[in-house]
Ligand SMILES: *[C@@H]1O[C@H](CO)[C@@H](O)[C@H](O)[C@H]1NC(C)=O
């Protein structure tokens with residue numbers, strides 16, 4: 001599947017894809033975190049309690065399973081996540097696979113799964129364009145459809161994908177990047 005996508009991508013736009021593939025190698029070398037940037041969001045870190053994804057300060061949710069995610073890129077371009085044990089050691093999930101809804105899905109939830117076979121209509125392969133994380137569709141076009149919606153907790157947002165058809169109030173389009181905010 002991955003090979004087919006890449007060949008299609010190269011055929012459709014060799015120039016556009018040549019550089020992200022190179023950069024992708026650099027990203028894959030070491031574990032990384034993801035941060036949301038957008039209007040009013042100056043680099044909020046991605047966290048989870050093992051399934052749904054959020055950005056913001058995980059400490060505000062009061063759940064001992066909540067932890068910022070350290071991602072590792074696998075050889076098949078999937079991303080597995082584990083808790084950042086340098087900040088919290090109470091979460092019991094680990095090595096879970098990151099996904100977004102597939103183009104044929106009308107869902108918006110971004111999440112993690114223990115076994116991706118358990119979740120229908122998802123995409124689990126990601127590509128990096130510099131520090132930006134995207135998917136690549138069958139025509140070789142990079143897709144970055146990340147957005148967030150507010151939660152009941154101030155400063156914490158649900159991370160979602162493809163706002164088409166989502167009428168939730170307060171949606172904010174974001175870029176999801178591997179670059180931490182300057183402190
Ligand atoms: C994961 O989260 C989704 C969306 O919030 C939910 O529909 C699903 O039931 C959850 N799965 C598990 C295993 O908790």
Ligand SMILES: *[C@@H]1O[C@H](CO)[C@@H](O)[C@H](O)[C@H]1NC(C)=O
Pocket residue numbers: 074080095097
């Ligand atoms: C993590 O998950 C990946 C993909 O599911 C698997 O290939 C890898 O062996 C797992 N690593 C560990 C340390 O369990």
Ligand SMILES: *[C@@H]1O[C@H](CO)[C@@H](O)[C@H](O)[C@H]1NC(C)=O
Pocket residue numbers: 101102103104105106107143145162164165
């Ligand atoms: C976005 O969602 C719409 C409506 O569900 C769907 O038709 C479209 O294929 C989706 N696009 C992508 C790139 O996922």
